Amino acid sequence: MRTQPPGPAGVPVFGNSRQYARDPFTFLTSVADAYGDVARFDLGPIETYMVTNPADIERVLVTEDAKYHKPDFQDDAIGTLLGDGLLLSE
Known part of the structure; x- marks a missing residue:
């Protein structure tokens, strides 16, 4: 069974898109700091993975x-x- 990488919880429909839209750099930096080298978040209906290593x-x-x-x-x-x-x- 595959597990999902950790990431911030979003709100229904919008996911984390509001946080991202408000300040993309701060959002992505905070996700990397909080969740490590691989993180998952939703931008609206789009499941997004961020790799930083x-x-x-x-x-x-x-x-x-x-x-x-x-x-x-x-x-x-x-x-x-x-x-x-x-x-x-x-």
Whole structure:
């Protein structure tokens, strides 16, 4: 059985999106400080994982990238706005 990484509790429907929208840097920093190298939170209906350890980031983006997929909506919804940068790369 898989377990979820720890993370802040959100409110129904909005998850943690209000906290994130208020101050993204402070929210993400506080999540990393409170929950460690891998954390989970919801931005509205979107289940979000944050990885902060450099070795883990390399594993997710390079070494074992085939195991980790981003939802297709990211390409459709914000791909045009953000282009082909690191945020949307597979």
